[in-house]
Amino acid sequence: MAQELRSQILEILFGLQGYSLKGLELIGKNIYLDVENNGDHxxxxxxxxxxDSKYDSHIRVIYIGVVNKKAVFVRFKQYRLLCPDCGVKVELQTISEGKSRYSKSVGSLVIHYTQYTSCSEASHLLGIPERTVREIDKNELQKHEENHIRNVLEVQQIGIDEIAHKKGHNYGTVVINHLTSKVIWMSKDRTSESLKEIYNKFGLSFESLKVASMDFWKPYFKATQETFPEVLIVYDLFHLARILNRYIEEERRLYQKSLSDEERKYIKKHTRWILLRRRKNFKDYHENRLQELKEKNERLYEMYLLKEDFLSIFDRNNDRKSAEEMILEWIENTKKTTFEALKKFARSIIARLQTILNWFDCPVSNGKSEGINNVIKTLLRRGYGYKDFEYFRLKVLQKCGYLMVNLNE
Ligand SMILES: [Zn+2]
Structure with missing residues (x-):
């Protein structure tokens, strides 16, 4: 085979420059290509x-890709040289970075795979162990973190959400761009300081920020108000419904304590989820369940109606003024009931009324960020994030941020 062809095979198939193919061996599921440096030592x-200053040598094996379901490695003799200036040093090789056991160009292949599949699936496709895929994956994604930061650009609306990233209630913060539904950044906790750090990190991108949506978590409010006094803070409907559902659950649990075991079991099994569902999303059998609830358990039914009343204020085309009247009326009605948890909710509404009404000036929807939450949950189920938060963040930025933007071309 001509010298040129022996170099081209390595260059075109595996992105290696300056080496030529000398031989090939198939061992099990691995292919070993024996190569030689074309240039000087x-x-x-x-x-x-x-x-002329070779000191000793050893055989290097470096992973370079996959062919025909087999992992491909290059094998070559790497010398140590006696350098007059540096002493005994290993000779330069351009296949991998330093002591790394995978080639520079295979990194982009690996993150191309891991963008679409898990590391364990990618390990089957690439023919290398999962831990090696993870190691390459993390190293490569780290190199492209700057690419993500550069690509965030101008952001006008953000959504801030908490994310449980560890077993046992360890909450972090995720900031998304509402208009593109991409993740801007994630931090390990949900303090005011860590949100401020995110704001500082992306200072230029946030210069024309107009709206920030969030739940009732005070540190988010504080950080946002202190950093961007002009930005409109909105409690979006998704978060409001989630907060209200927490109080509904609390109310249901309080109520269940007064019941017999049998009644309690029945409610837990048949009623719990109907209480949390919006009536506008009902199917026929949900209506039947609700009817049953009305007949069998008036108290829970009443609670359901109160919840629907509140949320439907946001469903209709209300303006700020009429919505304010309706919310105040709802609070008055709730005060007259014996629902202690819902009264607590009413008090937290009163304390935030003007911010809640901001939604009617800017009805931000968090609907699209549901997709992001699902990706994050999938990553958590696959075990990212429990041990190595930085890797978890990189995976989130890879799958729903800007990390891969322009890299796929
Ligand atoms: Zn030297």
Whole structure:
């Protein structure tokens, strides 16, 4: 085979430059390509040519890709050279970075795979162990973190959400761009300081920020108000419904304590989920369940109606003024009941009334960020995030941020 062809095979198939193919061996599921450096032997520290100063050598094996379901490695003799300036140093090789056991160009192949599949699936496709895929994956994604930051650009509306990233209630913060439904950043906790850090990190991108939506978590409000006094803070409907559902659950649990075991079991099994569902999303059998609830358990039914009353204020085309009247009326009605948890909710509404009404000036929807939440949950189920938060963040930025933007071309 001509010298040129022996180099082209390595270059075109595996992105290796300056090496030529000398031989090939198939061992099990691995293919080993024996290669040789086309050029001089150079000191890896000072780059000096030292063809006649070989000290000793060893065989290097570097992973370079996959062919025909087999993992492909290059095998070559790497010398140590006696450099007059640096002493005994390993010779320069351009296939991998330093001591790394995978080639520079295979990194982009690996993150191309892991963008669409899990590391364990990618490990089957790439023919290397899962831990190696993870190691390459993390290293490569780290290199492209700057790419993500550069691509965030101008952001006008953000959504801030908490994310449980560890077993046992360990909450982090995720900030998304509402208009593109992409993740801007994630931090490990949900303090005011860590949100401020995110704001600082993306200072330029947030210069024309107009709206920030969030739940009732005070540190988010504080950080946002202190950093961007002009930005409109909105409690979006998705968060409001989630907060109200928490109080509904609390109310249901309080109520259940007064029941017999049998009644309690029945409610837990048949009624719990109907209480949390919006009537506008009902199917026929949900209506039947609700009817049953009305007949069998008036108290829970009443609670359901109160919840629907509140949320439907946001469903209709109300303006700020009429919505304010309706919310105040709802609070008055709730005060007259014996629902202690809902009264607590009413008090937290009163304390935030003007911010809640901001939604009618800017009805931000968090609907699209549901998709992001699902991706994050999938990543957590696959075990990212429990041990290595930084890797978890990189995976989130890879799958629903800007990390891969322009890299796929
Ligand atoms: Zn040297």
């Amino acid at each position: 150079r000191c890896s520290v000072c780059n000096k040519t030292l063809n």
